[in-house]
Amino acid sequence: xxxxxxxxxxxxxxxxxxxxxxxxxxxxxxxxxxxxxxxxxxxxxxxxxxxxxxxxxxxxxxxxxxxxxxxxxxxxxxxxxxxxxxxxxxxxxxxxxxxxxxxxxxxxxxxxxxxxxxxxxxxxxxxxxxxxxxxxxxxxxxxxxxxxxxxxxxxxxxxxxxxxxxxxxxxxxxxxxxxxxxxxxxxxxxxxxxxxxxxxxxxxxxxxxxxxxxxxxxxxxxxxxxxxxxxxxxxx
Numbered sequence: 001x002x003x004x005x006x007x008x009x010x011x012x013x014x015x016x017x018x019x020x021x022x023x024x025x026x027x028x029x030x031x032x033x034x035x036x037x038x039x040x041x042x043x044x045x046x047x048x049x050x051x052x053x054x055x056x057x058x059x060x061x062x063x064x065x066x067x068x069x070x071x072x073x074x075x076x077x078x079x080x081x082x083x084x085x086x087x088x089x090x091x092x093x094x095x096x097x098x099x100x101x102x103x104x105x106x107x108x109x110x111x112x113x114x115x116x117x118x119x120x121x122x123x124x125x126x127x128x129x130x131x132x133x134x135x136x137x138x139x140x141x142x143x144x145x146x147x148x149x150x151x152x153x154x155x156x157x158x159x160x161x162x163x164x165x166x167x168x169x170x171x172x173x174x175x176x177x178x179x180x181x182x183x184x185x186x187x188x189x190x191x192x193x194x195x196x197x198x199x200x201x202x203x204x205x206x207x208x209x210x211x212x213x214x215x216x217x218x219x220x221x222x223x224x225x226x227x228x229x230x231x232x233x234x235x236x
Contacts, residue, residue, distance in 0.1 A: 001120050001163065001198050004029035007070050011036040011055055011106065012078030017124065017172060020191035021075060022048060028195060034068060036078070055102030065109040072117045073198070074110050076103035077124040081139040092138040099142035104149060111162070118161040122198060123150045127168050127211045130218070154203065155231035165203060167194050168218075170210030185209065 008025045012018040013035035025033045026045055035041060036053035043050065051067075053060050055078045080098045084091045103123050114121065129147035132140030147166055154164035173184040185208035197205030204224075206215040218224055 001073065001201070003073070003195060003199065005031045006072035007032045007034075007068075007117075008073040008075065009034040009036060009051075009064075009068065009071055009110065010075045010077055011053060011102070013037055014039065014041045017169070017187045017190055017194075018077045020187035021077060021194065024188070024191040024195055034064075034071075036064070055106055056097045058105060061105050061109045065113075068110070069113065070117070071110055071113040072119040073122065074106060074114060074119070075122045075124065075194075076106055078102055079124065081136055083135050084138050085134075086137045086141075092141065095138040095142040096145065099139070100145045100149065103146055107153060111157075114162045115160050120163045120165060120198060121150075121153065121157075122165045122167060122194070122205075123147075124167045124169065124194075125150070127170050127206075127214060129166075129168060130214070151227050151231075155234045158231070158234075163201070163203075165198060165205055167197070167205045167207060168211050168214070170206075170208045172208060183210070 008030050010018055010021050013022050014037040022033050022035050032047050034049045034051050036051045038054045041050045051064055053064055107121050125147050126143045128140040129143040150166045171182050171184045172190045173186055190207045193207035194205055206212045
């Protein structure tokens, strides 16, 4: 997957990693970049097409899918995170609506276009999908669920020539992590490494120094081997 002359759709594109992904796609020569945001945005590059797109709004997703008849890469980047202790099911519901069902409905809506282009789905997740951080419990739960969904989609879509990638980020310098006094990677570096991973065909992309420390153990570990083995039940 080379981004040059490709059509890319990025959700949550108005700030943080999402905006950095827009700029990186342009730098790599994308033909068109659809920038999905909940509020209207503008961009000086005429290759960028802003879309008012709330990933929890099925009607908006459907309208966008009708409008976009050509797509090579869908990047499900939109997400939310808040502190909680799982005592309020409403907080968990909200995280699942955005972080799990948002990518699910987006992927389903744009699958016909991606099948036609033999394209790619990229789900921006978190290393907390592998091990939760209790102070943001609902976020961790939603990302773990989204990771499992990503792996299942990968198995089902392999025969359709649509690749499915999971981005497992560590701390990135975005609004979500602004109050944390820990080393953080810039959104620009994360975006560059995400596209590098996509172009290299990596199923799991670890785009920052902290997450990269987990890459070898994940790629060569029993859970990844089990995923590959289980996928054969669908692919055979």
